[in-house]
Amino acid sequence: MGIADQLRGVDGRGEFGVWLGRLDGKAVLRHHAERTHYAASTMKLPVAIAMMRLVEAGELALDQAVTVHNDFASAAGGRFGVNPAEDEAPATWTHVGEEVSLGWLATEMITRSSNLATDLVLEQTGVDAANAVLAEYGSGASVIRRGIDDAGAQAAGISNLMSPADLAAVLVAVGNDTTTAGSYVRDLLAGNTWNGEIPALLPSGTRVEHKNGWDRRIRHDGGIVRPADAPPFVLVVCTTSELPDPEAQQLIAGIAFEAWTHRHDLEAIR
Template identity: 40%
Template sequence: MIFDELDAELDRVPRTVSAYVGRLDAAPTWTRHPDATHYAASTIKVGVLVALHRAAEAGHLDLDAPVPVRNEFDSALPGAPRFSCNHDNDEAVWARVGGTARLRWLAERMIVRSSNLATNLVIDHVGLPAVADVWPRAGARHSCTGRGIEDFAARDAGITNLVTAADLAALLTRLAHGAIRPGPLATPRSCTAMLDTLAAQEHREDLAAGLPRGTRVAHKNGWVRGVRHAAGVVYPGDAAPYAVVVCTTTDPADGGPSGMKIEDDACRIIVDISARVWAARHDLR
């Protein structure tokens, strides 16, 4: 059985690898440490996206209203100084600093280019409590969003962002279900829009790289030193849609001074799992 082979291989990998694989309308076909918590990295951005659409549906904000683009934010730690982003994956958002941008555009850049600055701007408008509320609404049990990105004062005080493979699968599965019928996250129209944004993801070197070119996959990945995650819903043309999530965490010291070996190995693990799940897509129960 493919998943027995995967478990045996992953048992020999010097890192924690969590996984969840299953059709959207059934119990998972395969899990591996599904409730182990990992630092979330950019996978928190899916929850931020949901919180934004929920706020728009409630009439609290207008997705097409221009908002100031600045790089200064309140810390989640009371009394801590305001903080700024020092790193981003999207020059387009940085080019808007001092000007304005639509919230809808910022949300797109947050996902398709994984912009940290756009993420903090969206969080600034919806609030951390609204983002944290997305997890229990999705049926998640162990994940949390406690702070924005690069809020180091909060991080050093123990305020963090955590995910599990099972919780990311629950969030994405409910988004996929919500596009068909009303659910706990948002209206079908909003869920469809969010899935379209996730399907436009431009960082495709892990989960998407294990799929045939052109396969629709609504996904988000995340990475920092020692961490690489990917979570998505795959839509084959010849089989039922399925969720696949892989979370990896290792000791950065194991990857040498640059950490590149860790990054490359984690990508290869996710690509391999994604490809092997695709090959077994007709057998997922």
């Protein structure tokens, strides 16, 4: 079933955005690609890039010690903590009160999507640095304004937003980054252990450098797919909908599979 057919099948059930193209940054398919959604964990990619920029500048080091804690400055003033019941990556929590390396936290942030690890890394980089990465490559509509689970900021209307086009622009930048930092971030993305969306229907062993995100009514995934027999392509699908979560995952997986079948001639999808 074509991508347009799949999107027609969910018409009226929420907001769905798609960006599909090559690493040259040119889209072959856009569907509400400029519309922003709550970013969920897709914001962790700009955080990782901001971290590596500071590492390259000598302001941070991957082997530096960070004490694991759960008390952070809120973007709305005051303090907040991550809700452990909503963090599906338990490893960071086993080190509360202990020192771990910044690089280990970054791995947990991307490969396991740890919320606690994310806020610890974000505390090191600063929200402004992460937002600057998104602003540099994106349209300006997508923003990072707070950490994960900053309930006070959320209540004050301070949110993290992401559009498919802006996430795709960040992925294109990462995919074309020939530095050690670029390679490091791509390897983090390729190590993602949550693979129920873009990679789900692709042939086993296909390298997919992706970061997904989920919350109530939210399912997103964006990544670089690297077929062994065709040029890489970038796909981002963002969904804010009433679809049951497995259906939202199936939609993203189905769109990715359709892109895969056209990997030798992606432009034929138009």
